[in-house]
Amino acid sequence: MTTLNQGLLSDGEVTERIFAHIDHRTSDKGDEVWHEPVHHYHSSARFADEVRLLKHLPVPFCPSAAIPNVGDYVARSAAGTPLVVVRSEDGTVKAFRNxxxxxxxxxxxxxxxxxxxxxxxxxxxxxxxxxxxxIPHRQGFPGVDDAHHGLEPVDAIENHGLIFVTQDAPIGRGALEGLDEITDLLTPDQSIFSSNETTSNVNWKLNMEANLExxxxKTTHPESFFPYGYDNLTILESFGNNSRVTFPFRRIEKLRGTPVEARNVAGQLTYVYHLFPNVAIAVLSNHTSVTISEPLTTTSTRFITYRMTNSGEETSEANLTRAKRDAGFLADxxxxxxxxxxxxxxEGLTSGANKHFTFGHYEKSIVHFHQTLTRTLERLPTD
Ligand code: FES
Ligand SMILES: [Fe+2]
Known part of the structure; x- marks a missing residue:
């Protein structure tokens, strides 16, 4: 796990900042408090706009590693539209309305x-x-012009080991804004060892927020994460429309004696990348997860998760066993x-208790998410 990022701290710089926070009992902070109206989580009109937004931006559809060979395809709905993404004969990726x-x-x-x-x-x-x-029984379709009856294309590009699709006229660069400042998020040596889809009765933004602070x-994960990590000790960075939240493990202390530039942070911290608006990539000790949120309704979301080997690690039996153990621990x-x-x-959203939710200084990455979402929604054309 090495990073040479202009837009983000290097691994060594991250460790320096973590050690300073450990020493001073501090954590990264933003300088704004954000009030997000609660009706933004349950209003049908707002939800419809958010889904339209997902069509007007380049949005990650799947990792490149999901379709490595010519003819490999993934078909699923994205922002409610059935799409199929395929590796074409010339090796480029094509996307079509399915x-x-x-x-x-x-x-x-x-x-x-x-x-x-x-x-x-x-x-x-x-x-x-x-x-x-x-066309079978071709004689029954006089006047059907083959040239105008191909599958309807959708814009698709590969970037950072991900395939991005843009369904409608783009109103911005979405996650791509900021990605050009960093080295590849996913690298060609990473392979997918499992993938699945789950549906949960939650608004997609509530789930995203849980990843970002x-x-x-200590309070939610007293026996799972807290014994190995820290309460409220995160490095909070943004790059373009995206964020990276770093969660150190206590064992990172052992790197203090290593020269900054030689510190290997693999297994010493978790990097969670939020790709605006609906994707989270977590670089964990022994695997990397890519989770795409597909908003279904105001109260339900489908999560499409790909679990991959970590960058720079060979796909050996031992590594795969460790990766699966990692993934199993998290899931359980x-x-x-x-x-x-x-x-x-x-369940409590419509209780009336809150007119807005308050995101404070330690929730800087969520503030960035809502600010970016608000700003981008303002550019949405009226359909
Ligand atoms: S061939 Fe008739 S719907 Fe496809
Ligand atoms: Fe959590």
Missing amino acids: ACRHRGMQVAQGTGCAKYFVCSYHGWAYRLDGSLQH GLHI TGSQEDAAAVRAIQ
Whole structure:
């Protein structure tokens, strides 16, 4: 785990700042307090705007490692639109609206590797570049022009080991703003060892907030994270529209004797990257998780999670075993504690107790999230 980032502290600089905080019993702070109206978590109109925003920005769809070979594809809904993303013949990534040009059937489901996308309804077939290849019973469709009946393309690019799709005319660069200042988040040596989708009855922003501060480590995670970490000791950085929150482990102390530039922070801290607006990447001791939030309703969210080996680590049996143990520990402990807290907040949202939520100085990365979201929503065109 090495970073040579202009926009973020180097690993060595992070450790220096952590040691200063340990010594002074301090933590990174912002200088603003943010009041987020509670109706922003349950208003249908606000939710509809947020989903539209996800179409008007480049948003991570999956890691590049999910489709390494020609023909590999991932089909799923993004901001409510069924899409299919595929590695085309020339190695570039293409994305399409997942709807047959005959009568709209989805042409791909889930994940797989295909030579052609063949619609399972009446058999229209499409090449990996989306062009129409074959119409069975062709004589029944006089006047259908093949050139205008390819799959409808959506803009797709690869950046930082992620595939970004932009469904509608972009109103900004989203997560890409700031990513150009740092080295690759995901590197080609990282492989996916598991992925899954879960749905939870929570608003997508409540869940995101739980990733972005360390104020709750002792109270919410007294036996899972706190024995190994610190209560309210985080490094809070922003880069463009994104943030990085660093959670050190107590064992990081042993690096004090190592020269700053030689400090290897792998296993000594967790980096959580928030990619605006709906993606979290956590670089943990033995694996990296990429979680994409797909808002379904004001009160429900689908989480698409990819678990990958860490950058710079070979994909050996021993490493994979460690990675899976890491992921299992999290899933059984801290993640459940966070999920329970977020569900409890969700249940009380409409209680009327709060007109707004208050995010303080130690919640700087959440303030950045809401400020960026508010600012970006103002640019949303009226549909
Ligand atoms: S809907 Fe796809 S071939 Fe008819
Ligand atoms: Fe937590």
